[in-house]
Amino acid sequence: MAGEFDLIARYFNWPAQGEGVSLSVGDDAALLSVKAQHQLAISVDTLVSGVHFPVNTHPADIGHKALSVNVSDMAAMGAEPRWFTLALTLPEYNTAWLEGFSAGLKQAADDYGVDLIGGDTTRGSQTITVQIMGEVTPAAALKRSAAKLGDVIFVTGTLGDAAAGLALAQGDSSIYASGEKRAYHDYCIQRLNRPTARTVESRIIRQYAHACIDVSDGLLQDLMHVLKASQCGAVINTDDIPFSEALSSLHPPEQCLQYALTGGDDYELLFTVPDDQCDGFIKAMSEQQLSCQAIGYITDDAEQIINQYSHLLTATGFQHF
Structure with a gap:
């Protein structure tokens, strides 16, 4: 029977494309290097089915939006988005849903040039939590x-x-x-x-x-x-x-x-x-x-x-x- 590690390997184990990732998906934590003279900007958003998106929303749209709204927080801070983690709670292992969600999430990651570096999956009511990290110089940070x-x-x-x-x-x-x-x-x-x-x-x-x-x-x-x-x-x-x-x-x-x-x-x-x-x-x-x-x-x-x-x-x- 497919389990958590199979789910991660099949749908969310993408090679990091950007700089600064020393260790990505698959370990207890990711290892990152922040540019000199930059601060780390961090934000997190949770999307709940029926609250933050209609229940009949296509899973690819959910995946794309889940990352986009977090990247928007980086933009609002004047920060360059770099990395994100994903915590995914699902009522069941639904292959069709996961394929669509993963494709939309990956498309957004490519669109904005950010890397998925880790996260968690578990069973429960459908919720998607993305934590995003970016870099900004102190002088450029918008408050x-x-x-x-x-x-x-x-x-x-x-x-x-x-x-x-x-x-x-x-x-x-x-x-x-x-x-x-x-x-x-x-x-x-x-x-x-x-x-x-x-x-x-x-x-x-x-x-x-x-x-x-x-x-x-x-x-x-x-x-x-x-x-x-x-x-x-x-x-x-x-x-x-x-x-x-x-x-x-x-x-x-x-x-x-x-x-x-x-x-x-x-x-x-x-x-x-x-x-x-x-x-x-x-x-x-x-x-x-x-x-x-x-x-x-x-x-x-x-x-x-x-x-x-x-x-x-x-x-x-x-x-x-």
Whole structure:
């Protein structure tokens, strides 16, 4: 009968490709070498079936997302993602599920250039925990607590797509469509299932930004994390929040805004740039054909978010408990 070691050998024993791995999968611990003058950045996320992804999600999408959301944390810190471990709990040894999950996880590892260096497997309710490690120089590390008065608030990409995708995945037939609209449907589902960790953008952002966070639980809630840590407030121009063509075609502006403000799961980067650095930052992003949008600025009204009409915005979003 196939067991834990067979499972690891068949699906997760990949040769390390990057530098710094002295010992990888198969021993009691991995051995790593961190570059000189760099700090080790570490983060961990757990995904639970039916909570962090719909139960009918394809296993390859689950594998890809499990790593992508962790790589996003490295991007938000200004760190280069390098290595990760996997703790996998499954109700049974399901070959078809494991093949799909492993393929999606391996694809994400290749996409982001990170190595799987160890982990654990056990029987139980389906949960996936990835711990990721990266490297960052002390000067480049982006912290939530570093936003400054007058900083301009930016976001990468577009917001609200994943929340719309979740509504579709959960069977909201009132917004299900065919033909051209079906392509928009598929786009939002793809944004939910396979978010893109903004590692390329992060390499530019860390040269200019004060503070940064990835948008996992909704724009307002994640922005509030920055404001609390930095003891400041913000004005958000809701008209400037970027929406995709897909989202705008499926929903009226009010619903698009609601998804963007409180939906979460987009894994775009939200960050603050000193006003006198904005021109250089925007030019650097444009030269690399990378998307970003200024949506507001930092104020001295501690832990308060208002819109351009001075209306208070409530920082609601996904709640883990």
